[in-house]
Amino acid sequence: MNVTRGFTGRPRVTDPGLPPGQYDARDEWPVLSAEVTPGLTPADWSFRIDGLVERPHTWDWERARALPASEYEGDIHCVTGWSKFGVRFGGVALDTFLDVARPAAAATHAVAYSHTGYSTNLPLADLTGGRAWIAWEYGGEPLAPEHGGPARLLVPHLYFWKSAKWIAGITLLDHDEPGFWEGNGYHERGNPWEEQRYSGD
Amino acid sequence: MTETVPAPRVPATRFAVPGRIAVSERAASVWQTATLTGIRRETPHAATFRFAVPDWAGHLPGQHLMLRLTAPDGYVAQRHYSIASAPDDSGHLELTLDHVRDGEVSGWFHTTARPGDTIELRGPLSGFFAWPGDRPALLLGAGSGVVPLMSMVRHHRTRGLGVPLRMLVSARSPGELIYAGELGAETTAVFTRSAPAGVPVGRLAAEHVAPLVAERPPGGWEAYVCGSNGFAEHASRLLVEAGQPVERIRIERFG
Ligand SMILES: Cc1cc2nc3c(=O)[nH]c(=O)nc-3n(C[C@H](O)[C@H](O)[C@H](O)COP(=O)(O)OP(=O)(O)OC[C@H]3O[C@@H](n4cnc5c(N)ncnc54)[C@H](O)[C@@H]3O)c2cc1C
Secondary structure, X not given: OOOOOOOOOOXXXXXOOOOOOOEEOOOOOOOOOOOOOOOOXXXXXEEEEEXXXXXXXXXXXXXXXXXXXXXXXXXXXXXXXXXXXXXEEEEEEHHHHHHHHXXXXXXXXXXXXXXXXXXXXXXXXXXXXXXXXXXXXXXXXXXXHHHOOOOEEEOOOOOHHHOXXXXXXXXXXXXXXXXOOHHHOXXXXXXXXXXXXXXXX | OOOOOOOOOOOOOOOOOOOOOOOOHHHHHOOEEEEEEEEEEEEOOEXXXXXXXXXXXXXXXXXXXXXXXXXXXXXXXXXXXXXXXXXXXXXXXXXXXEOOOOOHHHHXXXXXXXXXXXXXXXXXXXXXXXXXXXXXXXXXXXXHHHHHHHHHHHHHHHOOOOOOEEEEEEEOOHHHOOOHHHOOOOEEEEEOXXXXXXXXXXXXXXXXXXXHXXXXXXXXXXXXXXXXXXXXXXXXXXXXXOOOOHHHEEEEEOO
């Protein structure tokens, strides 16, 4: 341990909900996208699943909104250090979309990409089993553009860069392929509980 | 709605701004000890901290690092900081920190740190905001957002690079303008609260951004925007409105 002379730090909070190295951002919700926030309207928005699936499929806003609603209420964690507790997102479970597209047996990984061209890779197992959503509401209100509105991917059990804003589609693959931040030195999986921030962590 | 033609795997959307350089995994994952060797005041609220980092792997202008302070009981506070100095082989690097009110890490630096102290850091991180000095660079920063941009300006100068480089910086007042004494003809400063006599007070606006974008040097500008999220949204919108292609705009938001 390399103690910093004269550093005591904030009063300690031991919060079992806080992954290592994270702090509670409370009312703040920092924005960290690296690209220009697009002026994307619901009419411009679409979501596609393709790659190793039996039935590639594209949903427009109306058709996506007509699917059975699903909510996530819980915590989110950003790689820059903040976590937010008890947030509420509304949308549709990704399983509902995948049930239509039917992943092939060979599919093991996925690349999620945005209408801006941003992309991020995930093991398919992290996107199924009620652990991922396409979300268009936050706290009961439409998701703000700088937070990914009209709709973003939500994978709350991983660092939030995996939850691609302005989600445009997911392509299923039989191998892992780095996305935008992963190609810029970030971890391929990004599990906050194992503090997988950078490649090699 | 079943489709028969397999669609291309690549999104049919405008492609994201690609990273500029590959990032060393080793450099990014190993914590190194850095020794504070000097402190230089920049403004009433900002100072530059110079460190000896003997094993530094080198960086490109625009990159940042992660820094951590450790308390006697093992408690750790870690934050990201942009690298202010240009790449060189001095075995040193510089960071410029704003003194954030009650800030845990910046507070320690501004009230307690003195030469000889050691801290830990890992990096350089992220190849996305890096500028290797190859393309014409249009830099827009506010407050401490000028820090990674200054690394680019310094690099441009010390290497005598020929590519065009222009910078627009926004500060509250002349006294709050970081690196004021070092800014040259490449820079235009905009003041939001008080300005020197003859200089208007106001926000960064189309009248500042549009003429620079319109210069369109051969190869086109690579635009780098850095500051708070509010500034980043505002400045990037001005760039887009002035005709700068979105895929040639890189944004670093300090949160
Ligand atoms: C890529 C990047 C580059 C940056 N470069 C620079 C730079 O060059 N110069 C510069 O001055 N700053 C820079 N920053 C900002 C810097 O990382 C810190 O946020 C800043 O120094 C404030 O940290 P602090 O510990 O002093 O303040 P704190 O107030 O302790 O933390 C800053 C913010 O983080 C939150 N926070 C952190 N820890 C806690 C906690 N335990 N409890 C509650 N809230 C907490 C708060 O919302 C607070 O507003 C950069 C940020 C990023 C993301």
